[in-house]
Amino acid sequence: MAQPATDPAAPEKKSPPKAAPERPADPPEEAVEGATGLDMVLVDAARGPLRRLVPPAGTALRFGTSLARQPGTLARRGGELARELGLITLGRSELAPGKKDKRFADPAWTGNPLLRRAMQTHLAAARAAWELIEDAGLDWQDDERIRFTATNLVDALAPSNVPVVNPLSLKAAIDTGGISALKGVGRMVRDLANPPRVPSMVEPDAFTVGEDLASTPGTVVFRTPVFELIRYTPTTETVREVPLLMVPPTINKYYIADLAPGRSIVEHYVNSGQQVFMMSWRNPDERHAEWGLDTYGQAIIDAMDAVERASGSERVALQAFCSGGIITAMVLAHLAAIGQQDRVAAASYAVTVLDWSRAGTISALMDEEAVNASTEKSRRKGYLDGAQLAEVFAWLRPNDLIWNYWVNNYLQGKPPPNFDILFWNADTTRMTAALHRDFIDIAVGNALTEPGKATMLGTPVDLSTVPVDSYITAGIADHLCPWQACYRSTQLLGGDNRFILSTSGHIASLVNPPGNPKSTFQVASDTPADPQEWLARAETVQGSWWPDFMSWLGERSGDEIAPPAAGDLEELADAPGTYVFDK
Template identity: 70%
Template sequence: MTTTASRPTPDQPNSRPSAVAGSTDEATEQAGDAVLGLDMVLVDAARGPLRRMVPPARTLAHLGGALVRRPQAVTRHGGELVSELGRIVAGRSEIAPSPKDRRFSDRAWKDNWLLRRTMQAHMAAAQAAARLIDDVDLDWQDDERIRFALTNVVDALAPSNVPFLNPLALKAVVDTGGRNAVTGVRRLVSDLASAPRVPSMVEPDAFTVGEDLAVTPGAVVLRTPVFELLQYRPTTGTVRSVPLVIVPPTINKFYVTDLAPGRSIVEHYVSAGHQVFMISWRNPDERHADWGLDAYGQAVLDAADAAQEITGSDQVALQGFCSGGIIAAMVLAHLAATGRLDRVAAASFAVTVLDWARAGTIGALMDEEAVREATEKSRKKGYLDGAMLAEVFAWLRPNDLVWNYWVNNYLQGNPPPAFDILYWNADTTRMSAGLHRDFIELAVGNQLSTPGAASMLGTPVDLSTVTVDTYVTAGIADHLCPWQSCYRTTQMLGGRSRFVLSTAGHIASLVNPPANPKASFQVAPETPEDPERWLASAHKEKGSWWPDFTDWLAERAGEEKPAPEELGSAAHPVLGDAPGTYVFDK
């Protein structure tokens, strides 16, 4: 499920630096680790993310009771706050923001006496509240709910969000003669007029699909009601005989794997001599409400059949990205159950969680009523709105994805920077009601961790029967799919796994081209049960994991043979040029 849970930085290739200010500090990042999961995202997307920012009445009652039972904690932390505020007023406080917190990176926050004291008072109050929550010793469910709400309130009340306190806004007033305020208000009104009602992260005309993005040459060689299959044109004289079929996320569009040239995963795979096929999902509407996991699983099988027929190979390799990886894993279990797993030469899973025991948050932040309400809303509509998903993803990292752009777009009156990943993220898609229901059931029940608890195309899913070699990747700063949860895939599948821990977050860990000087990844020779043991034995490799993967795949993708001169086949003729037609569906 690929979304920008972590914001790309302006110093990456193909980003344009701007005056955008904002970054989560370490405390926010640590809090975020415990409050994300597929279940939460899909439930919130149907109900609205702001519902989760106010704790339930019973949680507030439990907090009140805990505070009454521990008056000494209230008194102690209240006294510490008063003392710290006194030091702040006197100019003796040593409170300072994290060097990573770019909200307060302007020198005025340090040099101006009023701004410095305002910032320090905000931070002191936030720290006192967090320490108080530590001391009242709530049960884990109430603790998670209160901490999440507290984090969002603290972020929203930051003085950097206040127009007459933010030095960037004040400088913009001087520089533009106040025009920034007029422009900012116009942008605010425009953003609030339609979902997702959060600041725009990229201008709608920043890029054009098929011209700036998704430009790797290829053709549509199969079209069904559910998907189009793209075959990419080889750029090498010889290719590996076993084709690679990529199963992209079912949220957003496939071209996260084919961004701008030089940043395209597909382009790199093709240049390494692999035959690459890509599924491009149709953007479903109310007519497709019944499409569930079986419909998408059958689509993967249809794509594999076509790739085999076109290339003349007895096998395929599969690579699934996020939610596409969930579907691919279930299809592999189906093939194992039906005695056809030998048609798969290798499999890969990128930022994919199959075990939600620690990645999900349904027990802490939602209840059965919330789940029922969410599935019922999508059932009545026929789909889950992609704009609602985009709003949820923005509120997962509010400092980076909301307040950051609040300052840039509204207070400074600037356009957001043009960045390909953010453009892709804004190009939302819907999710059919059937798939929404099935994914929630998988996550809430953690069904893939129990053999036979879930089914695919009429067969029970037992991931331990998937004995092909697998390549599993995760992002060390991923707040949507924590790397430890992704690592569990290596223990659930029955074959030999190679686990790679990439730099950055959810999407930036994937779009990590060799040209990126900051790229690195960690790898270890074995995959023990404990992810921390794996981490202790891992070593860091400079550069991108992309060449590592193509080398790994080459060992399992058959012999080299002359590259085909034409795309498609008699049974699967070319239907049009890549990126196809489904990618343009709104």
């Protein structure tokens, strides 16, 4: 799933290509780094992602004006499209979908003359759209705004989405005597009746938390109004002296790190002899509207205190995911400011962005009005609804997460396939209004890149003062936290850094168990300032990064000891605890 240096969706500069792009709806690679981001997701989730399908008036005006000033270019592109449409009409066009474009995989799209022409017309129009955007020569902000609009419109208008055109839909109707159509309509009605109002990606009863997922044995040993702390049961005769505290995202539930057996990060760590503790965030509601960054930062410190009591260790290691990594980095800067940096033996940041310069699109796709409207809406409600977040995530990759399931669920009347990651993704949580506001404030001001611009628990945040070694992971195809943005954390944090570039996207790069023959990761011996320079030096290693992280952490986790007793903490419940079931 590695993305090429030059996206095949970008048109040739000198002569039009004979073949269609691999993914006509994807923006060129140079836009990928700024195409999405946590900041944009949090703003859009409160306002609704469909508002971005229409670009701001100023952007649309500049796009139109730029093309109007190039009548020759417009005439040339129009002529190219007309010639291609003529070839399509005569059945002589060589346009074909990319090998990875699953929308047109059915043989009918090439074997049936009418379907082939419909497909080729769509591909020709998509190519023309990208060429015109390229010709407009907009600045990067306007360019990204227009590309996002074009991407969603091109995806939506694909003939594969039309019931009477898609051969899969027609075949299903014939095979079932029309029952597939009735089932599809029923599924659509159910999906549209409740947020997030997108096609279901997994059946609601596909898995059971605590049985199929989040089933690694352990106990809840500490609980506050904000989180539960799970201590996992050791499976080895000896364990590492320094325990690992895992900090999950604040956007979804913790068990992304404890999926099905054999695909569980926690299970692998425990079986490798690591003491593992997990924070499980409470699913907040309007009563918790004022819980902000300080609340969650204090929760991490409270969890560290409890882990030290339970393990007898004076130090802990931390591994944090996505938004949890933002809070963790700020907590480490706070500990350094108050002279308690020695409490942390090592830190790991998984798919976490600390430097938002071109990491998200707050400066490209958002404006001050959008930000203010977003935070005001969550303030009035007391929280940001997880279903709204799920809707935004889906529209970030509409071909994969909207239209793919549109065809499967509605046009063919089939249930979506069961997939543990998508079940976790559908098990949404809310975000407090204060945390929503704080995250956006940090992103808008890119505050973590400037010492003292942000604070945590009353102390200025300076990430360069964080002295612990860091293990930083990213996914090469991550559309939410682009790997280049994750890489820039190596330049902000003190201590020695090891950067790992995994295969796949945001979540699949994490859930990457050993034994998968397709898994690889890239690593280099040092971390220069330029991520592309790092990539040029990196070597590819076959397999998962999980064992590599266990080796790296083992070097910083002290001696091998017998599993410690429970300490003075009471066992409150069996894993996965109670907060994970909050709706």
